[in-house]
Amino acid sequence: MRPTLVVQFSPDRRLEFALPAGVPPLAADEARRWLDEQFVANECEPLRSTGKVLTVDKVMALANTVPASRYSEDPAWAQSFAQATLAALGRPLVKIDLGGGGISY
Numbered sequence: 201m202r203p204t205l206v207v208q209f210s211p212d213r214r215l216e217f218a219l220p221a222g223v224p225p226l227a228a229d230e231a232r233r234w235l236d237e238q239f240v241a242n243e244c245e246p247l248r249s250t251g252k253v254l255t256v257d258k259v260m261a262l263a264n265t266v267p268a269s270r271y272s273e274d275p276a277w278a279q280s281f282a283q284a285t286l287a288a289l290g291r292p293l294v295k296i297d298l299g300g301g302g303i304s305y
Contacts, residue, residue: 205282206295209268217282231287234280238262255288256303263296 208214244261271278291305
């Protein structure tokens with residue numbers, strides 16, 4: 201199975217992003233840097249009142265902040281998001297459930 205990111209927008213709407221075969225994975229630090237840049241560029245808000253932002257929180261904040269239409273209108277961004285998420289979290293399968301507010305592996 202290829203590394204895959206699943207974004208569940210609603211019970212009847214989900215998108216899957218499988219990384220293309222042969223594409224080298226991002227280094228974890230490079231993936232975290234990309235997520236950091238996108239977190240700031242998209243004006244995401246920290247999920248915790250302490251202000252500490254964990255990598256998984258950045259992923260969830262980005263998924264919540266970026267409109268669902270961007271995933272289909274900007275496939276390069278969607279692929280970069282998938283690649284960075286999988287590399288930063290170090291998992292071959294990540295499922296983001298926006299309605300339930302959770303991430304599972």
